[in-house]
Amino acid sequence: MxxxxxxxxxxxxxxxLMDFSNCHVGITKNFERLRKLAxxxxxxxxxxxxxxxAKSLLAFFQDVVLEHHSEEEQxxxxxxxxxxxxxxxxxxxxxxxxxxxxxxxRSLEAQWKAIQADIKLLSKGKPATLDQDAAxxxxxxxxxxxxxxxxxxxxxxxxxxxxxxxSSLGLSLHMRHTDVSIPNYI
Numbered sequence: 001m002x003x004x005x006x007x008x009x010x011x012x013x014x015x016x017l018m019d020f021s022n023c024h025v026g027i028t029k030n031f032e033r034l035r036k037l038a039x040x041x042x043x044x045x046x047x048x049x050x051x052x053x054a055k056s057l058l059a060f061f062q063d064v065v066l067e068h069h070s071e072e073e074q075x076x077x078x079x080x081x082x083x084x085x086x087x088x089x090x091x092x093x094x095x096x097x098x099x100x101x102x103x104x105x106r107s108l109e110a111q112w113k114a115i116q117a118d119i120k121l122l123s124k125g126k127p128a129t130l131d132q133d134a135a136x137x138x139x140x141x142x143x144x145x146x147x148x149x150x151x152x153x154x155x156x157x158x159x160x161x162x163x164x165x166x167s168s169l170g171l172s173l174h175m176r177h178t179d180v181s182i183p184n185y186i
Contacts, residue, residue: 024146027068030060031139031146038135044127054122061112069105077102080157094160097153104145111138 037053077098084091115135121128 024150027146031142033057034135035139038132046122046125046127050122051125054119058119058123073102080160083160090156090160094156108142
């Protein structure tokens with residue numbers, strides 16, 4: 001998972017949920033950066049700090065956020081869904097959260113797409129009319145999304161997965177980040 005705000009790599013933590021939790025640190029930092037950009041009066045020529053922030057945000061969203069969403073949905077959500085099939089109140093709650101979080105992922109990605117072209121222009125130092133309200137809304141909603149995952153979903157996931165499920169999730173994440181070569185035999 002994400003060890004640094006702008007990097008990805010397999011986590012070595014024994015608790016794979018910590019990989020998801022740790023990546024929220026970088027996500028929070030970058031969406032705070034987006035919030036600050038939304039509050040900045042953009043001048044012509046584009047200020048160096050605006051250009052740098054936009055360049056960082058552009059790379060961050062493409063390289064980190066989309067990968068994070070994919071891993072959550074394909075690995076974590078799948079493991080929790082599989083473990084939740086045994087039923088119970090926690091299972092129903094977790095499945096409802098997964099549905100909510102997946103819908104939030106699509107909404108947040110769509111909000112990013114709405115401002116991405118202007119962020120790209122700013123990252124090149126070109127003037128743009130960034131919809132600062134939309135950028136601030138995205139930052140606020142993403143920070144709330146990450147907080148909900150941290151405070152509500154990840155603790156419930158740990159409870160549902162138990163030791164067996166956490167081991168399975170850890171192996172799945174490890175394999176996702178490991179190049180496996182299968183030799184060809186004739």
